[in-house]
Amino acid sequence: xxxxxxxQTRLLAVVLALLGSGAVAQGAAAEGPGTGGRAIRLEDEPAxxxxxxxxxxxxxxxxxxxxxxxxxxxAETREILTDVxxxxxxxxxxxxxxxxxxxxxxxxxxxxxxYAVHLPVTSPGVWEIRVQVRGALGDGxxxxxxxxxxxxxxxxxxxxxxxxxxxVGLVLVFLVLQRxxxxxxxxx
Amino acid sequence: MTExxxxxxxxxxxxxxxxxxxxxxxxxRLLKWRWGRLVFQLPLLAVAALVLYxxxxxxxxxxxxxxxxxxxxxxxxxxxxxxxxVGNLFCSACPFTLPRTLARRFSLAGRRWPRRLRxxxxxxxxxxxxxxxxxxxxxWASPWLTAWLVLAYFVGSFxxxxxxxxxxxxxxxxxxxxFNFVQSTMSPLQITARSPALCLDCQGKECxxxxxxxxxxxxxxxxxxMQSNLDCTxxxxxxxxxPYDNVALQLxxxxxxxxxxxxxxxxxxxxxxxxLTFMALANAFxxxxxxxxxxxxxxxxxxxxxxxxxxxxxxxTLTLVLPGLLLLGAAWASNRAAGGSSGATRQAMAARxxxxxxxxxxxxxxxxxxxxxAIGGLxxxxxxxxxxxxxxxxxxxxxxxxxxxxxxxxxxIFPLQVVAVMLGFCAALYSQARQALRHAPPRPALGQLxxxxxxxxxxxxxxxxxxxxxxxxxxxxRAT
Numbered sequence: 001x002x003x004x005x006x007x008q009t010r011l012l013a014v015v016l017a018l019l020g021s022g023a024v025a026q027g028a029a030a031e032g033p034g035t036g037g038r039a040i041r042l043e044d045e046p047a048x049x050x051x052x053x054x055x056x057x058x059x060x061x062x063x064x065x066x067x068x069x070x071x072x073x074x075a076e077t078r079e080i081l082t083d084v085x086x087x088x089x090x091x092x093x094x095x096x097x098x099x100x101x102x103x104x105x106x107x108x109x110x111x112x113x114x115y116a117v118h119l120p121v122t123s124p125g126v127w128e129i130r131v132q133v134r135g136a137l138g139d140g141x142x143x144x145x146x147x148x149x150x151x152x153x154x155x156x157x158x159x160x161x162x163x164x165x166x167x168v169g170l171v172l173v174f175l176v177l178q179r180x181x182x183x184x185x186x187x188x
Numbered sequence: 189m190t191e192x193x194x195x196x197x198x199x200x201x202x203x204x205x206x207x208x209x210x211x212x213x214x215x216x217r218l219l220k221w222r223w224g225r226l227v228f229q230l231p232l233l234a235v236a237a238l239v240l241y242x243x244x245x246x247x248x249x250x251x252x253x254x255x256x257x258x259x260x261x262x263x264x265x266x267x268x269x270x271x272x273x274v275g276n277l278f279c280s281a282c283p284f285t286l287p288r289t290l291a292r293r294f295s296l297a298g299r300r301w302p303r304r305l306r307x308x309x310x311x312x313x314x315x316x317x318x319x320x321x322x323x324x325x326x327x328w329a330s331p332w333l334t335a336w337l338v339l340a341y342f343v344g345s346f347x348x349x350x351x352x353x354x355x356x357x358x359x360x361x362x363x364x365x366x367f368n369f370v371q372s373t374m375s376p377l378q379i380t381a382r383s384p385a386l387c388l389d390c391q392g393k394e395c396x397x398x399x400x401x402x403x404x405x406x407x408x409x410x411x412x413x414m415q416s417n418l419d420c421t422x423x424x425x426x427x428x429x430x431p432y433d434n435v436a437l438q439l440x441x442x443x444x445x446x447x448x449x450x451x452x453x454x455x456x457x458x459x460x461x462x463x464l465t466f467m468a469l470a471n472a473f474x475x476x477x478x479x480x481x482x483x484x485x486x487x488x489x490x491x492x493x494x495x496x497x498x499x500x501x502x503x504x505t506l507t508l509v510l511p512g513l514l515l516l517g518a519a520w521a522s523n524r525a526a527g528g529s530s531g532a533t534r535q536a537m538a539a540r541x542x543x544x545x546x547x548x549x550x551x552x553x554x555x556x557x558x559x560x561x562a563i564g565g566l567x568x569x570x571x572x573x574x575x576x577x578x579x580x581x582x583x584x585x586x587x588x589x590x591x592x593x594x595x596x597x598x599x600x601i602f603p604l605q606v607v608a609v610m611l612g613f614c615a616a617l618y619s620q621a622r623q624a625l626r627h628a629p630p631r632p633a634l635g636q637l638x639x640x641x642x643x644x645x646x647x648x649x650x651x652x653x654x655x656x657x658x659x660x661x662x663x664x665x666r667a668t
Contacts, residue, residue, distance in 0.1 A: 037328065038251045039567070040590045043574070055251070059563055060598040110329075149598045154606060159652040162606075163613055163645045170617050170641055177630035 038069070041129075041144050048140025050084075050133050051075050060149045063124055066090065070104050070115040072133055082106070084135030086115040093145070094125035104131075124150040208436040209377060210427055219437070220427050222401065228281035236283045236338055242575060243335025251564075253331035254571050259338070260328040262568065265561025267368065268553050275375040276368045279358070279421035284345040301356035308456040311366035312463060312508075318363040319467060320503045323474040324496040355406030358421055365421070370461050372417040373445040373543065374550050379420055379427075381412035382436045388412075395426035395435060402429040411435050416445055418457075446547055446619035447626075451539050458535075458542040463511040465549030469650055470506035472556045474499070476657040515542065518639040525635035526628065540627075541640045544619035548644055551612015552651050555605040559655075562604070565595035605655045613648040617641055 038057040045052045053071040061067075068088050072081045086104040100122070104115035121127055130143040210216040218224055235258060243255030250256040263278075270277035327333050341364075348357040358365045381387050387410075395411045398404030404426070405411075407419045411426050411434075427435040451457070473479060482502060486492045492501065519538040526532075532540065570588035577588065596604075620640050624633035 037564070038249075039564070039593050040249070040251050040570070043252070043588060043590055055249070059593065147598075154602075154652060154656050156653075159656065160649060162610055162652065163648040166610075166613055166617055166648075167641055167645050170621065171634065173621070174630050174634040177625075178634075181629060181631075 041146070042142060045142050046075060047131070047133055047142040049075055049137040050081070050140045052131060052133070052142055054131055056146065061121070061146060062149050063122065064120050066119045066121050066146070066148065068104065068117050068119065068129070068131070069109055070131055072115070074137060080113050081135060082113050084133050087132045088117045088119060089130040090119045090121050091128040091130065092123060092125065093128055095123050097122055121148050124148050207439045208382070210435070210437045219424055222428060225280070225423055229283055229286055232281050233283040233286055239338050240335050243331040246331060246575065248331055250329045250331065251567055252571060252574060254568065254575060255331040255334045256328060257564070257567050257571050259334050261560050261564045264557040265565070268371070268557045271368060271371040271375055272550065272554060275377040276372040276417065276420060276422040279365055279368050280423060282421070284341050287342055287346045299352055301352050301354060301360060305360060308366065308460040310360050311363060312456070312460050314361060314363035315366055315467060316503060316507055319471055319507065320500050323503065324499045354408060359407040359419055366460065367464065369418050370464050370546060371550055371553065372420065374443070374547055375417055376439055376442065377437055378417055378440050379411055379414055380436050380438050382434050384412040386432055386434050390432065392431065394429040394431055399429045399431065404429055415448065443547065443615055443619055446543050447622035451543050453536050453539040455535065458515065458538045459512065461546055462515050462542040463507055465545040465552065465647060466511040467507045468549045468552035468556065469647065469654060470503055472552070472654050473506065476654060478657070514643060518643050521639035522636050525638060526632055540623055541620060544616050544623060544640065545644065547615035547619060548612045548647060551608045555608040555651070555655055558608065559601055559605055562596040562601045563594050563598070566592040602655070606652065609648060609651045609655065613644060616644045620644070
């Protein structure tokens, strides 16, 4: 490689490494969601005369977005029950906010024999999730703790600023390189 | 191949002396051992068998079945990290090639893969079909379909190897292979010849043609001419076959290939590497809420109601039409900005800059697949516990710990995604600058690279916006 090309590329590498480390620092300071698919929280969990499977999504659940899918099985016959009443309640454990309660229905469950409910949890932190079942066999209840992530994101301004800084840095480097170029026609 | 092997001295690639993994005590010997590849393939074959068994017979709930957890969480995450940190590890230990070794016995006397298909268009189409099937059938949510996919891979590999003499499945068909080949151009290891001069005098060319006991390179790469990891499955058959122990697995500088002087000027190759960056975004786009709005718009404005057709149109536009137009447009603008001083055609310009998008795409893939691995990597523990329990091994398994899931705390995952995207962006800009400065002084070089840099900027912006959104995982809930 020619020495001037090597010098130019080293300078470029330094600037881009600085930009990269800036992005690392910015990224580390940012809070973000990152969500994914389902997670099984309870499997064959006894709740009175029932066994419950509870699946949460997305993973991790975020403020405003906690879905539960609930399958109810008779503990005695292992038969899946579709004619019971299912309700879910989310109770904040870290802040003084009212609990959220909603019935779970078959309407939007991916599996029609199961129950699903959307709980619009209002703050990040640990929430107690209670699932109550009422039916001909009797009543049952289970609960578990669920951490809810913040819904804060990188933000539109920062999302724009980070890559824009890269382009500006690139142009500046080329301007510096241009100035370092020997002027044509000047001889030593 | 004849032309390749008969190449002149000028075509021989002389690499810089760097550490050689095949000279590492113990590891080097294991890798070069005749059955060395099998040692790595057998565990993956066992995993594939588990995926087939559990996928077909186990619980049909994605997070409770090892087929979906292993394939869509672990395979994808580990493959992309392996490519970034080591090399094409999956192809190296690919279990699909084991039955095909058997298929080779049925090979019909050296029939060659059709000349018209000896390019990357087939694998590009395969990638489009793969991602379309993935989205439209919600493969990630179906253990049964995931098992069918793995089975189709075994059958496809077996059939093509039985019908053709070389390894057309790996080189020209396999979408996973195409993905791995492209991303492995960013990997820190590469096959080279220790002494290229020795290869010039070699009569047997066993590294390609094979020896009495070891097959030659399945994808017909000639070690002393290799400047790229493209098409290299890292099977190390070349190293095992070479009678002079002249094949090395060398460490190399990061971004060596993205900044290298000459990539082949081939439309198929430029399009493949460029489109894969868009596929990274399209694949993530299929999981976030705005896709519902796009599908609704297609239904109301275009009358397109079938979700599979909607997704085909979305995927086709985002991964073929858009990158094709942008590749042409950027090459045109770049050529125009260079004022014709570059002396390069538009196609040559596209071939020069398309590979600089590989690090950008790699950043997107790491951010996406790394996220799934980080958020669900430990899910496999309760899944395997439940599997053992279901088969009467409760004593060894214990009660499934369904609370296990994340490998990393949720709050650090998003910042890491941002870091991956931004490092990919910086690496792309650096590669573009190196390419530009290689061909022109700073001022015209800047003009030449700006269209590409702006494109990288827009893609990065789109990626950051996309990863800002919650991944709702379409199909998780039935629409009311």
